[in-house]
Amino acid sequence: MLVAAFTWAELAQQLAAGIREGAIYAGLALAIVIIYRTTRVINFAQGEMATFTTFIAWSLMNHGLSFWTAFPVVLAIAFAGGVAIERVVLRPVENAPVLTIVIVTLGLALLLNGLMSVIWGGANRQFHGPFSTRTIDVGGVPISVQDIGIVAVSVGLVVLLALFFRFTKLGLALRAAAVNPESSRLVGIRVGWMLALGWGIAAVLGAVAGMMIAPVVFLDPNMMQTILLYAFAAAVLGGLDSPIGAVVGGILLGVTITLLGRYVGFIGSTLKLPAALMLILVLLLVRPGGLFGRVAVRRV
Amino acid sequence: MILELHNVEARYGPVKALHGISLRVGEGELVAVLGANGAGKTTTLRAVSGTVRRSGDVVFAGKKLSRRPEATARAGIAHVPEGRGTFSELSVWENLRLGGYTRRGNVKHEARRVFEFFPQLESRLDQQAGTLSGGEQQMLALGRAMMARPKLLLLDEPSLGLAPIVVTVIFEALEHMKGGDGMSVLVVEQNASLALAHATRAYVLEVGKVVVEGTGDELRTNESVRRSYLGY
Ligand SMILES: Nc1ncnc2c1ncn2[C@@H]1O[C@H](COP(=O)(O)OP(=O)(O)OP(=O)(O)O)[C@@H](O)[C@H]1O
Ligand SMILES: [Mg+2]
Numbered sequence: 001m002l003v004a005a006f007t008w009a010e011l012a013q014q015l016a017a018g019i020r021e022g023a024i025y026a027g028l029a030l031a032i033v034i035i036y037r038t039t040r041v042i043n044f045a046q047g048e049m050a051t052f053t054t055f056i057a058w059s060l061m062n063h064g065l066s067f068w069t070a071f072p073v074v075l076a077i078a079f080a081g082g083v084a085i086e087r088v089v090l091r092p093v094e095n096a097p098v099l100t101i102v103i104v105t106l107g108l109a110l111l112l113n114g115l116m117s118v119i120w121g122g123a124n125r126q127f128h129g130p131f132s133t134r135t136i137d138v139g140g141v142p143i144s145v146q147d148i149g150i151v152a153v154s155v156g157l158v159v160l161l162a163l164f165f166r167f168t169k170l171g172l173a174l175r176a177a178a179v180n181p182e183s184s185r186l187v188g189i190r191v192g193w194m195l196a197l198g199w200g201i202a203a204v205l206g207a208v209a210g211m212m213i214a215p216v217v218f219l220d221p222n223m224m225q226t227i228l229l230y231a232f233a234a235a236v237l238g239g240l241d242s243p244i245g246a247v248v249g250g251i252l253l254g255v256t257i258t259l260l261g262r263y264v265g266f267i268g269s270t271l272k273l274p275a276a277l278m279l280i281l282v283l284l285l286v287r288p289g290g291l292f293g294r295v296a297v298r299r300v
Numbered sequence: 301m302i303l304e305l306h307n308v309e310a311r312y313g314p315v316k317a318l319h320g321i322s323l324r325v326g327e328g329e330l331v332a333v334l335g336a337n338g339a340g341k342t343t344t345l346r347a348v349s350g351t352v353r354r355s356g357d358v359v360f361a362g363k364k365l366s367r368r369p370e371a372t373a374r375a376g377i378a379h380v381p382e383g384r385g386t387f388s389e390l391s392v393w394e395n396l397r398l399g400g401y402t403r404r405g406n407v408k409h410e411a412r413r414v415f416e417f418f419p420q421l422e423s424r425l426d427q428q429a430g431t432l433s434g435g436e437q438q439m440l441a442l443g444r445a446m447m448a449r450p451k452l453l454l455l456d457e458p459s460l461g462l463a464p465i466v467v468t469v470i471f472e473a474l475e476h477m478k479g480g481d482g483m484s485v486l487v488v489e490q491n492a493s494l495a496l497a498h499a500t501r502a503y504v505l506e507v508g509k510v511v512v513e514g515t516g517d518e519l520r521t522n523e524s525v526r527r528s529y530l531g532y
Contacts, residue, residue, distance in 0.1 A: 169397070176387055176398050183385040186349065187448065188373035188402035 006263070012141040014262050015255060020147040021230075022254020023154035027209040028224075028231035029238065029246035030158065031202035036240055038178045038198035040098075041090065044105040046231070047224030048112035049085070050206030053078040054214050054223070055120050057207075058127055067130040067211075074211065075204050082203025086196040116221040129215025150212045157208055158247055161201070165243075174198060229273060230257075233280050239293020249291060253279075301359075302327050302452055302484045303348065308356035310340075310347045317343040319508040320356070325452065328478050330485040332495035332516075334529050335505035341488040342382050344505070345454045348372070348486070349379040361451060374402050378450035382457060384441040388430030392421055395429050395440055399447030407447070414443040417473040435466045442470060446477065453477070455487040459494060467491075471498050492529040496520050504529065 028046060035043045043049075053074055060070040085108065093104050131149035135142035165171040177184045177194035184191050210224065217223060234253045238245020256279065257272045267275050284290070303325040310318040318340050325331045333341045346352040348360075350369040358365040366372055373379075378399075387395050396414065400407050415422040418439040424432065429440055438458060445453055453474075459467040475498065477483045489495035496502060496516045504512040504525060512525055519525045 169401070172390075172394055172397060173401060176390065176394075179389045180385075180387050182351065182369075183381075183387055184398075185369035186351070186373055186379050186381065186385055187398050187444070188370050189398075190370050 009141050010262075013143065014258055016141070016143045016147050018255035018258030019251060020150050020254070021258055022234075022251035023151045024209050024213045024227060024250075025230045025234045025254050026247045026250025027154050027157065027205050027212075028228060029234035029250045030161070030243055031205035031209075032231060032235045033238070033240060033243050033246040034198050034205070035202045036235075037243075038174065039086075039090065039195050041101050041105065042232075043202065044102065044228075045085075045108035045112060046202065046206055047228030048109045048116070048221075049078075049082070049203055050210035051219075051221060051224045052112050052116055053081070053203070053207035054127070054210030054219060055116055055221075057211050058120070058125060058214075058219055061128065067128070071130075071211065074207055078203040078207035079200040082200040083196045085203070086199035090195075090199070091192070113221050120221070122221060124218035124220045127211075127214035127219040129212070131215070146215065150216075153208065153212060157205065161205075162243075170197075226273065230254075230276060233276050237280050237283060237290055239290030242290070242292035245290055245292030301325065302329075302361055303486065304357075304359040305344075305348070306357040306359070308344075308347050308354055308358060310343050310352045310354040312352065317352070317508055318347060318354070321347075321505070321508070321510055323503050323510060323513070325484050325486050326500075327484055328482050329500045330474065330478055330487065330498055332492075332499035332502040333486065333488045333505060334492050334495060334502055334519075334525075336528070338507075339505040340508040341505055342456055343508075345379060345381070345456055345486065345488060349377060349381075349454060351379070351381070373448070376448075376451035377454060378445035378448045378452070379454040380441045380445050380456060380458070384437055386429045386432075386437055386441055386444065388428070390429060391426050392429055392432070392440060393425040395444050396421075396447050399444030402448060410447050410449070414446050417446075417469065417476070418443055435462050438462055438466070438470065442473060446473075449481060450483060453483055453485045453487075455485060457488055457490060459489060459491050467494065474498070492525075493520075 028050065031046055032043060035041055056077055057070050057074045060073060061067060089104060089108055093101055129146060131146040133144055133146050135144045165175060173184070173189045174194050174197060177189055177191045181191045213227065214223065230253060231250065234250035235246050237253060238247070238249030253276060257276050260267050260275050261269055261272045301324050305321055305323045307320045307322055308318055309316065309320055321344055333344055335341050343352055347354040348358060350367045350372045354367065360375055360377065365375065387398060396411050397407055400410050403410070420436055421439055421443055424436070429437065432440060442458065458470050471494070474485055478485055487495060496519055499516040501513065501515050502519050503510050504519070512519065512522060514522065
């Protein structure tokens with residue numbers, strides 16, 4: 001059977017689930033794009049960084065903190081960790097070839113993964129999220145409170161970030177440092193710290209994505225690995241250089257693969273990732289710069 | 301003296317571009333740097349702002365000047381580099397705001413001062429800087445520097461590619477800033493007669509060395525300067 005039985009209510013439910021998936025991809029994709037824009041580094045450790053901070057949240061909650069008490073603490077730790085990683089791990093290889101930097105972020109991913117296994121063990125852990133899994137009726141469609149909460153938190157964070165980048169002096173300085181480091185130094189911006197700040201923000205985005213998705217899946221050191229692939233796909237879909245692109249790309253991807261997985265029989269849950277990558281391949285053939293990116297034109 | 305260079309050398313990799321430059325800029329002075337292409341004028345400005353590796357002493361407002369560009373900017377030096385250094389992806393307003401990055405005061409108030417000289421900018425605040433005309437970009441570059449209220453302004457060929465009327469506006473703005481704010485200017489100019497008309501003093505460079513120095517009037521009447529740089 002190619003097409004499963006269809007009802008509008010179920011379509012709406014699937015859409016909601018897709019948007020929830022997409023919100024997670026969007027957050028992580030945005031983290032990838034922010035780091036890429038400020039440092040031209042593809043951060044392969046983004047997933048592990050997110051999982052690591054989620055484990056910290058788990059430990060805090062295990063020691064009796066409520067989710068919402070642990071939440072800001074974890075964000076602060078994530079931010080400091082992101083800044084520290086840029087300063088300590090990335091700074092020494094700042095001017096190294098791209099391949100070297102790729103290896104460094106891959107190494108960082110392996111290191112963090114190993115650390116998590118040592119500290120928290122490799123077993124699945126139940127992570128109790130802040131939202132209940134019961135469903136409420138939204139215009140005749142039952143949608144889980146958890147899905148709504150995840151989307152609300154993710155979207156809220158994206159909006160906050162957008163406001164920060166658009167309306168604050170620091171946000172402006174960060175954008176300036178990303179597009180033109182030389183001129184930024186000439187107006188007195190400490191470019192090095194801006195790059196570190198970019199990593200800090202990316203780590204916070206990852207931490208939020210991790211704490212949001214952990215209650216849906218299980219918490220283990222590899223939790224983010226598949227999700228990171230989707231996030232990369234979403235970032236590329238959006239154009240890799242465009243924060244809006246990352247968010248739109250994430251949501252689109254989440255919805256598309258959820259619908260494909262549900263309604264196109266042979267894709268199911270096993271072929272979702274290949275299907276997503278196929279879609280992106282096709283899109284990139286049509287629009288090499290992604291949905292929102294600009295293509296670097298090379299004249300010969 | 302606001303700025304003193306003692307025997308400053310600078311190099312690009314193995315290539316030495318400055319072979320021991322000494323020069324001074326007094327408070328409220330406009331000092332011009334002249335010389336043929338490749339003489340090291342741009343490099344002299346870059347040595348001050350720290351955008352090229354240098355050795356030798358640079359003293360700014362009585363203190364040894366840092367070699368890091370962000371630190372020189374914070375010390376009160378605004379450098380409008382060759383090629384203007386505007387943020388072409390950002391809007392005109394964002395460029396101006398970045399110009400005042402090191403200052404705490406009211407940006408809008410500072411910006412009004414810029415618009416008095418360059419009213420064209422005010423009507424284009426939301427335009428992407430990269431899409432401005434060449435003259436407008438030069439105005440923006442200067443406006444951005446004004447936003448910082450620098451003690452010393454380093455200007456690299458402000459008249460390059462501009463209509464004479466715009467050049468006049470720009471030099472008027474300079475005169476005003478150094479009169480009103482006690483700002484000093486170190487300006488590199490190909491247009492020597494223009495530079496000497498406004499400069500209190502000037503230096504002529506040749507292959508990374510100062511070969512002539514003097515007041516604007518002295519240089520205007522100097523035979524060899526006239527023949528090589530003024531062309532009459
Ligand atoms: N980035 C660079 N790498 C290598 N050499 C450089 C670099 N920039 C300048 N030079 C060399 O340093 C010397 C001085 O250059 P500089 O740009 O200071 O000259 P200039 O006096 O400003 O010339 P122009 O009037 O053409 O702008 C030149 O010989 C130039 O080739
Ligand atoms: Mg030059």
